[in-house]
Amino acid sequence: MLFEETLPKYPCWRSAKYSEIEEASEVLEFMITKEKYDLLMNSDNFAKELDESLMRCYQNLDFIELRHLDINPASIDQNSIAVAGNQLRMIGKCTSPRDKLICISNCFRIINSKLYEEIISNAHQGTSVHGADDSLPLFVYVLLKAKVPKLFSNFYFIKNYRYKPRREYRDPVEFKYTFTSLKIAMKFILEIKSNKLHLQADENFKELVKLSKKKTQATQTSVEDKSFRELELREMFSPAYTGEISVGHFISNPQELELFISDYFALLTIKKK
Amino acid sequence: MDSVKEFKIVTLGEGRVGKTSLTLKFARNEFHDNEISTVQANFIQKDVQLDGGIQVRLNIWDTAGQERFRALAPNYYRQANGAVIAYDITDAGSFNKVKAWVKELQSQADKDISIVIAGNKCDRESERQISAQDAIDYANSINAAHFNSSAKSGKGVNELYTEIARRVYAVHQKNAKANPQLSNSRGGRRVRVTNDEPQKPKNKNCC
Numbered sequence: 001m002l003f004e005e006t007l008p009k010y011p012c013w014r015s016a017k018y019s020e021i022e023e024a025s026e027v028l029e030f031m032i033t034k035e036k037y038d039l040l041m042n043s044d045n046f047a048k049e050l051d052e053s054l055m056r057c058y059q060n061l062d063f064i065e066l067r068h069l070d071i072n073p074a075s076i077d078q079n080s081i082a083v084a085g086n087q088l089r090m091i092g093k094c095t096s097p098r099d100k101l102i103c104i105s106n107c108f109r110i111i112n113s114k115l116y117e118e119i120i121s122n123a124h125q126g127t128s129v130h131g132a133d134d135s136l137p138l139f140v141y142v143l144l145k146a147k148v149p150k151l152f153s154n155f156y157f158i159k160n161y162r163y164k165p166r167r168e169y170r171d172p173v174e175f176k177y178t179f180t181s182l183k184i185a186m187k188f189i190l191e192i193k194s195n196k197l198h199l200q201a202d203e204n205f206k207e208l209v210k211l212s213k214k215k216t217q218a219t220q221t222s223v224e225d226k227s228f229r230e231l232e233l234r235e236m237f238s239p240a241y242t243g244e245i246s247v248g249h250f251i252s253n254p255q256e257l258e259l260f261i262s263d264y265f266a267l268l269t270i271k272k273k
Numbered sequence: 274m275d276s277v278k279e280f281k282i283v284t285l286g287e288g289r290v291g292k293t294s295l296t297l298k299f300a301r302n303e304f305h306d307n308e309i310s311t312v313q314a315n316f317i318q319k320d321v322q323l324d325g326g327i328q329v330r331l332n333i334w335d336t337a338g339q340e341r342f343r344a345l346a347p348n349y350y351r352q353a354n355g356a357v358i359a360y361d362i363t364d365a366g367s368f369n370k371v372k373a374w375v376k377e378l379q380s381q382a383d384k385d386i387s388i389v390i391a392g393n394k395c396d397r398e399s400e401r402q403i404s405a406q407d408a409i410d411y412a413n414s415i416n417a418a419h420f421n422s423s424a425k426s427g428k429g430v431n432e433l434y435t436e437i438a439r440r441v442y443a444v445h446q447k448n449a450k451a452n453p454q455l456s457n458s459r460g461g462r463r464v465r466v467t468n469d470e471p472q473k474p475k476n477k478n479c480c
Binding site: 112130131136137173174177180181183184188191195197 | 293315338342
């Protein structure tokens with residue numbers, strides 16, 4: 001999505017400063033992703049598959065406790081885990097890549113502030129500072145407990161629709177760092193094996209997974225039915241979004257994009273009148 | 274417009290060798306005590322003054338060093354300009370990890386990546402297990418710099434980060450001369466054409 005390159009071609013933007021064009025591009029990104037949110041979010045089968053894999057992993061790994069990831073359980077209260085998880089869950093309500101990035105960063109901030117409080121309270125005991133060694137395992141734990149639906153789709157959405165130079169260069173380091181951490185945490189969860197966890201001698205990974213599976217499946221069948229119904233409904237109401245048009249085509253086709261942009265300018269002028 | 278060049282530096286090393294403390298010590302010199310509550314050490318941004326009045330901005334990323342996250346490290350050092358690899362001079366095992374990191378960086382990271390090795394906890398000289406000369410020789414053999422540092426006393430910390438800043442800046446200048454169109458005017462990173470394939474886990478099920 002090269003708004004930064006497309007915009008100067010329009011007469012009204014010809015004399016604009018680069019910073020103004022950047023800002024306008026940010027707004028355009030926001031508007032277009034909002035308008036086409038359902039299409040952009042739901043068109044990718046690869047992302048859907050991984051969403052399901054993640055969901056399965058959440059269920060199977062329901063048994064994981066803080067100690068399995070070598071986090072001292074005494075220092076973390078479950079309440080703050082829930083708060084951080086709720087922040088992350090907001091990601092599903094945001095429709096622009098930037099807002100989604102903010103949700104991830106907020107979740108990370110809560111994790112860090114909780115860790116920091118703990119460090120202050122332990123300061124007199126000479127506890128060392130915290131960094132990624134502490135925050136990443138806790139982030140993984142938050143992901144496991146929050147069970148955010150469609151997390152990978154959201155991640156993929158940011159990856160694809162946040163204008164790449166902006167995501168990789170101009171965005172604040174916080175966005176880049178937390179985005180990378182999310183990627184790492186999800187990958188970790190998807191590839192988890194018994195040797196990645198700190199298990200006690202009497203704990204058997206396979207047994208634990210079996211137990212969690214049984215427990216969650218008993219309670220979650222009803223939820224699955226509901227989400228399936230929702231999907232059906234959405235497809236009924238938006239026939240134009242299913243089928244032929246692929247997102248890759250949409251993005252790599254500059255003419256279509258220009259059409260989009262001119263549509264938006266038309267919309268804007270109408271609203272002003 | 275003369276913008277400050279930005280570089281991405283990753284801090285690598287085994288868990289608990291004091292990576293985070295190093296980064297934080299470096300960042301903290303700039304902060305007053307009452308502002309410390311805003312400091313978190315996952316990523317920090319600090320400007321470094323080089324010879325000739327050149328200012329560069331380092332974005333220093335902390336990484337999780339535990340063995341269980343080891344395989345995911347390439348995500349951290351992707352597009353990094355420099356790496357600080359820390360080890361604990363009182364722990365021989367952590368120095369062997371440095372060698373593993375260097376090998377990995379040489380084969381998988383950006384080929385221009387600058388490396389600085391930090392022998393941390395040098396305030397505990399009496400417990401030293403790694404000979405300083407061995408470490409320096411090793412660093413020279415891979416064209417890296419070696420520093421003895423202590424996050425506790427602050428010794429060597431600034432020198433270490435100034436050195437890595439100097440190195441990444443030199444690489445940037447060299448590349449800018451060789452390929453003026455490839456250097457990004459807004460940052461020190463080079464624009465690379467990468468095969469941006471979606472990450473595909475080998476094993477879709479976790480068990």
